[in-house]
Amino acid sequence: MIDYCIIGSGISGSTIANLLRKKSTVHVFDKAKGVGGRSSFKRYKNNIGFDHGLQYLSPKTIEFKKFTKKLIKQKVLKKWNGEHKFLNNNVKQDKKHIKLIGVKGNNEISKHFLTKINYTLNSELIGIRRDKGIWNLTFKDKKIQSKNLILTAPFLQSKKLSQKFVKTQLFKNKVKMNSNLTVLLMTNRTNNKASSFFTNDETLGWVSYENSKRRFKYNKDLWVLQSTFKYGDKHTDNYRNKRKYYINILINKFKKLTDIKIKKIYFTHIHGWKYSSNSKAINVKSYWDKKCGLGICADWFGGPRLENGWLSANDLYDKIIKR
Numbered sequence: 337m338i339d340y341c342i343i344g345s346g347i348s349g350s351t352i353a354n355l356l357r358k359k360s361t362v363h364v365f366d367k368a369k370g371v372g373g374r375s376s377f378k379r380y381k382n383n384i385g386f387d388h389g390l391q392y393l394s395p396k397t398i399e400f401k402k403f404t405k406k407l408i409k410q411k412v413l414k415k416w417n418g419e420h421k422f423l424n425n426n427v428k429q430d431k432k433h434i435k436l437i438g439v440k441g442n443n444e445i446s447k448h449f450l451t452k453i454n455y456t457l458n459s460e461l462i463g464i465r466r467d468k469g470i471w472n473l474t475f476k477d478k479k480i481q482s483k484n485l486i487l488t489a490p491f492l493q494s495k496k497l498s499q500k501f502v503k504t505q506l507f508k509n510k511v512k513m514n515s516n517l518t519v520l521l522m523t524n525r526t527n528n529k530a531s532s533f534f535t536n537d538e539t540l541g542w543v544s545y546e547n548s549k550r551r552f553k554y555n556k557d558l559w560v561l562q563s564t565f566k567y568g569d570k571h572t573d574n575y576r577n578k579r580k581y582y583i584n585i586l587i588n589k590f591k592k593l594t595d596i597k598i599k600k601i602y603f604t605h606i607h608g609w610k611y612s613s614n615s616k617a618i619n620v621k622s623y624w625d626k627k628c629g630l631g632i633c634a635d636w637f638g639g640p641r642l643e644n645g646w647l648s649a650n651d652l653y654d655k656i657i658k659r
């Protein structure tokens with residue numbers, strides 16, 4: 337029987353798995369078909385693809401700055417250079433914030449951590465039970481047992497799975513995770529020179545020019561268009577029935593706001609991130625119940641960014657080793 341069953345292969349799950357593996361047996365399960373969670377990279381072919389969720393890292397804390405520096409040295413992360421434009425105040429540039437991206441894709445940190453760890457994809461945990469000091473875990477396609485269980489899913493998903501076992505006020509917190517509609521777009525080569533665009537539009541919040549990340553050379557342009565949270569919150573529940581409609585809304589906004597001339601569209605894809613991120617931190621960084629061996633860590637303990645998932649996983653690890 338494994339010591340730790342970890343649910344989720346995003347930054348939180350892969351970080352805690354990597355910390356625990358040195359002294360214990362761990363196994364990571366994820367319901368998705370790739371690793372990285374909300375930092376997923378959608379491959380088009382070979383190394384050509386789109387950062388589908390997380391766009392870049394901009395480290396804030398000293399610990400995370402140190403960590404990312406190490407990953408730059410190890411060629412897991414790199415700087416995303418170029419012109420990052422604001423389309424609101426007479427096209428000003430964002431020179432203030434350092435922008436880090438995965439060398440091959442933004443799921444790179446998770447991939448790096450999971451190289452020495454057993455993990456299984458396409459495995460959704462649907463029920464948890466505790467019998468005689470052991471976790472009995474029901475997945476859609478199997479059952480497994482584990483001494484300890486660690487969840488890293490978004491707030492509502494973690495709550496649904498584990499609220500019966502959580503003894504603190506954790507799930508009494510109000511954590512509102514905003515939604516986001518993301519369009520992946522491939523067009524003819526354009527005359528664009530910018531790496532990204534922030535806007536103050538009500539519908540389209542951000543555009544990334546994937547070619548500027550210098551991961552590939554290609555004779556077509558790849559773009560990621562992300563809605564504002566306000567627009568995402570209103571439309572993410574309905575987008576599946578009207579994919580073309582929402583794709584066109586975001587593309588038309590993109591053309592109008594940037595004035596980039598698009599002659600031909602080769603590929604589009606739309607995804608609704610129901611639980612994209614939450615803006616406010618709660619008063620704890622992670623949850624650990626040593627008696628029953630239940631841990632929870634995730635970005636939503638600390639706020640809207642990947643860094644908070646990493647901090648939460650490190651906090652949980654500190655609690656576990658103080659057992």
Ligand SMILES: Cc1cc2nc3c(=O)[nH]c(=O)nc-3n(C[C@H](O)[C@H](O)[C@H](O)COP(=O)(O)OP(=O)(O)OC[C@H]3O[C@@H](n4cnc5c(N)ncnc54)[C@H](O)[C@@H]3O)c2cc1C
Pocket residue numbers: 343344345346347348349365366367368372373374375388389390391392393394459460461462488489490493516518562609611612613633634635636640641642643645
């Ligand atoms: C569109 C978008 C843009 C973003 N942009 C940025 C940005 O620019 N900068 C930034 O710092 N952050 C950004 N974020 C936030 C960032 O992606 C997250 O903070 C971070 O990826 C969260 O990592 P996590 O490991 O805590 O959770 P997740 O990455 O969500 O990982 C949880 C994993 O658990 C799996 N899972 C859930 N339930 C189950 C289950 N029942 N069984 C099995 N597996 C399950 C999921 O499939 C998922 O892989 C963005 C997020 C989105 C969606």
